[in-house]
Amino acid sequence: MSATANQSSKTSNTTGRLSGDRLVELYRTMVLSRYLDERVWLLNRQGKAAIAASAQGHEATQVACIEATDPSQDHYLIYYRQFTAMLALGTEPEEMLRGFLAKEADPMNAARQFPLHGAHPRVDLFNFSNVIATQLPQAAGVALADKLKGSDAVTIVFFGDGASSQGDTHEAMNFAGVHKLPVIFFCENNRYAISVPLENQMGIESVASRASGYGFPGVQVDGTDVLAVHEAMTAAVDRARAGDGPTLIEASVERLLPHTTDDDHTRYRSADDIEKMSDRDPISIMSELLKRSDLLTDSQDESIHANAKKRVNHATDTVDAEPYPGVESMFDHVLEGSANGGNS
Numbered sequence: 001m002s003a004t005a006n007q008s009s010k011t012s013n014t015t016g017r018l019s020g021d022r023l024v025e026l027y028r029t030m031v032l033s034r035y036l037d038e039r040v041w042l043l044n045r046q047g048k049a050a051i052a053a054s055a056q057g058h059e060a061t062q063v064a065c066i067e068a069t070d071p072s073q074d075h076y077l078i079y080y081r082q083f084t085a086m087l088a089l090g091t092e093p094e095e096m097l098r099g100f101l102a103k104e105a106d107p108m109n110a111a112r113q114f115p116l117h118g119a120h121p122r123v124d125l126f127n128f129s130n131v132i133a134t135q136l137p138q139a140a141g142v143a144l145a146d147k148l149k150g151s152d153a154v155t156i157v158f159f160g161d162g163a164s165s166q167g168d169t170h171e172a173m174n175f176a177g178v179h180k181l182p183v184i185f186f187c188e189n190n191r192y193a194i195s196v197p198l199e200n201q202m203g204i205e206s207v208a209s210r211a212s213g214y215g216f217p218g219v220q221v222d223g224t225d226v227l228a229v230h231e232a233m234t235a236a237v238d239r240a241r242a243g244d245g246p247t248l249i250e251a252s253v254e255r256l257l258p259h260t261t262d263d264d265h266t267r268y269r270s271a272d273d274i275e276k277m278s279d280r281d282p283i284s285i286m287s288e289l290l291k292r293s294d295l296l297t298d299s300q301d302e303s304i305h306a307n308a309k310k311r312v313n314h315a316t317d318t319v320d321a322e323p324y325p326g327v328e329s330m331f332d333h334v335l336e337g338s339a340n341g342g343n344s
Contacts (some may be wrong), residue, residue, distance in 0.1 A: 018067070018230060020295040026067060026088075026226060027286050027296070030059040032308040033084040034283055036093050039312050040100050044261040048320070049100040052115065055083035057256035058188055060282035061223035062158075063088050065186055065251075068233035069156060075142050077126045077135040077157040080116065081188070085158065089123040093315040104325045112333065133159060133166035136185065140172045143183035143246075154240040155183045162193025164207045173248065177214035180245035184236045187248065188223060190255035195268040208250035216246045223251030224282040226289075254280045 018026075037056050043049040055062065062084035066076075071089055078085055086096060098106040099115040109118025109127075119127040126142070128135045139157035146153045163169060164187055176183050187207045191198045204210070211218030217239075221232045229251055236247035254277040258265040265274070290296035 017234060018227065020293065022067070023226065023286075023290060023293075024295055026063045027290060028304055028308070029063050029088050030084060030283055030286060031304050032093070032311060033059050033062075033087050035305075035308045035312045036087070036096065036315075037083050039316055040097070041257070041261060043097075043100065043316075049115070049261075050102070051261050052100060053080045053260045054255070054257040055081050057190065057254040057277070057280070057282065058223070059084045060226045060286055061188060061221075061229050061251040061253055064226045064229035065156065065158075065233050068230050068237055069154065071124065073151070073153045075124055075126070075139075075146075075153060075155040077128060077139045077142070077155065079128060079132070079135060079158055079160065079163070080114070080130065081160065082116070082158060086116065086120075086123070086125070089125065091120060091123055091125075093312060094319055095120075097315055097319040098322070101319055102324060103319055103322045104329075105322055133163035133168035135159065136163070136168050136172035137175070139183055139185075140176045140181055143176065143181035144179060147179070147181055152241055153182065154237055155181075156186055157183065158186050158188060160193065161187060161189040161191065161198055161207060162196070162201065163187075164189075164210070165193070165201050173211070173214045173246070176246040177216050180243065182240035182243070183246045184233070184240060185246060185248045186233075187250045188253050189250050190253050192255060192259070192265075192269070194259045194263070195265070197268075206250060208248055211248035214246075214248075216248065218248045218250065220250050220252070223253035224280050224285050226282075226286060253282075256281065 033055060037054050040049055040052045041054065044052055058081060062082065066085055066088035076085070076089065083096070087093070095107050096116065099108050099118070108116060108120050114130050117128060117130065119125060126135070126138065136157055136159060139155050143155040146155065159169070173185060189198070189207055193201050206218070206220055208218030208220045219232050219236070221228045223229060232249050236249060239245070239247055256277060287296065287301055291301070
């Protein structure tokens with residue numbers, strides 16, 4: 001694959017490299033993510049979860065991206081809108097809810113940070129900052145370490161269109177291009193950097209077109225299409241493992257809810273825009289694909305939804321009954337500093 005300003009990835013009428021069974025399993029994860037996402041927003045409105053950033057509209061692109069990688073060796077640097085990717089990597093709903101409800105058993109950050117912001121060694125998720133784009137230079141560093149060690153691992157770093165306008169992004173991609181690092185820059189473009197539409201934050205139409213300036217391919221893909229994303233990701237992973245360097249993938253998605261639970265997107269999105277975005281709901285699109293391909297019946301679809309709801313209900317009841325951290329743990333995991341600025 002040669003470096004070009006833009007390479008479109010289109011879906012065939014088949015299931016590509018994915019079997020029908022795998023597609024159904026990916027759909028299960030997408031549905032589970034949707035129910036868990038909805039539950040967290042409900043818990044926020046009940047005053048139990050402080051804040052959340054929804055993945056609704058991003059489910060297809062995240063499951064397809066993870067499916068094309070190898071979690072046993074690859075590395076993942078996520079950002080705050082990654083419900084579905086985390087579930088696809090093996091994070092349990094209970095673990096995620098413990099973070100949102102600030103429970104003592106939270107495995108990622110001991111209820112001391114924003115939800116989901118801590119590292120999760122079991123599924124090889126790195127700690128990340130709420131400051132956007134900081135994970136991109138870190139991803140380049142992880143990929144450099146793997147290259148120096150002669151590892152076959154690939155690093156995947158997720159970010160939104162808003163982060164693509166940050167200096168960290170330029171530095172990370174430039175460095176990765178120079179050193180031909182095994183890293184995939186995966187942009188989930190939902191057209192709004194919080195409240196700023198794409199045309200007001202960048203002077204070009206495509207994030208992917210920037211890749212040519214760094215000497216590697218940029219690929220645009222429909223992020224609501226599991227098959228298209230999987231195809232693009234598989235090519236990028238193969239390229240990285242072969243030592244041919246990075247790829248920038250721009251997946252077009254819809255953010256079906258406001259930026260976070262603290263946001264009101266009706267203040268900056270037109271009623272027509274909000275109404276039309278439901279036409280690109282990846283849950284509906286995936287369900288229709290499976291049924292059209294005779295891989296899913298209406299009754300099976302209903303069962304998948306019922307099981308996801310049951311699982312989320314059980315996780316909610318379990319975590320809601322768990323204790324909060326005690327006052328005595330207030331200073332656990334906190335670096336103690338001396339008066340002169342040194343560490344002790």
